[in-house]
Amino acid sequence: MIFTISGESGSGKTTVGNLLASRLNYKFFSGGYFFRQKAEEYNMDLIEFSAYAEKHPEIDRQEDDMIVDFMRKNDNIVLESRLSGLMAYKNNINSIKIYLNTSLATRIDRLSSRDKNTEPKQVISRARSEFLRYMMFYGMDYRVFTYYDYIIDTDFTSPENIVENIIKLYQKL
Template sequence: MTGPRTVVLNGDLGSGKTTVSVALAERLGVRRVSIGDLYRQMAAEHGMTALQFNLHAELDDKIDHHIDQLQHDIAASGEPLVVDSRLAWHFFRGAYKVHLVTDPLVAARRVLGRPGGPVEQYTSIEDACTQLAARSESERQRFLTRYGADKTRLQNYDLICDTTSASPADIVTRIIECAAAPACFLDPHRVRQTSSTESDGEIVVLHQNPHFFAVCGGLRLDAAVRAGETLIPVQLVNEAEKVP
């Protein structure tokens, strides 16, 4: 990255947004803002879990209006920031937009390993998977209804990075190095092969949330898996197009 520019990080629940955003802000020497921290604070003040507060917000639009105004005000300030928020990409028009993805089971293990609290409570891996999926879908539907914005549409972002196996330091490096052009980096172990992928060309991938399917470049994908790589560059098929 050259010159100060706001970076907004969206991502799956349990994708490591907090860890990556903290490290990125330190690396860039800018202030970090977490909308998620504010949201969890509001949930606690209402005596609710995060999932309960999401469902409550579907019925009470004052919650989203408050957070929206906060993000508008922050964006209008012009201060270069690192913003950890699942909707900041919609409000910070000129920002560098990064989306983090991760395997749902890995995400569940991560949130289950966090210190317990009244806002996020999980009894097992299965419970964590169920709650995370429900929270994510609740948010997606709310954002679609209120803003016409689908957070799972990867074409919304400048950079997609898979945090399933890659270290936070590796993710921060990709964010800084790839700011000049759109890019997507995935864990090759997560990309599912299809019958038409036996080629040695560029790895082309179709996203069907939360899964990724290779439509060509299977030989390169196999080689990356055998080599134990954690991040590989891929080309995304436009989600509005049919797979050839």
């Protein structure tokens, strides 16, 4: 089985994805890792690289192709990325598509804790850039919940409880 974990920056995708993969003894893959590596290759921070990617669609297309190819070639994986659920949906890849929904305030708190120099305006700027890129490239809003099997609010629930709920939902299938 493939699990996709989607959501905005700071929603808990990586934390929940790692925990879920560990609990299920699955492989974990993070699309954000690819984007961060690309930003480093280009000698840019995430905000600069997001702005750059707005003008260079090949950046997102490379990541998308990698994600779709990975899903087609693998099973028993947890794949975390902003678009993994949408990519699975658009490409008819059998998976459980999960969206982690989180308020802007919680996302800012989490990102500020993780990335020490993160300012609220940077979080908003990055989210805006990503939204615009995805709308330009796909004409779709990845935050539309109809693409997902489960939508989970992560503001007031621990990652461990979220994983427990996902496993319970999976066992009912």
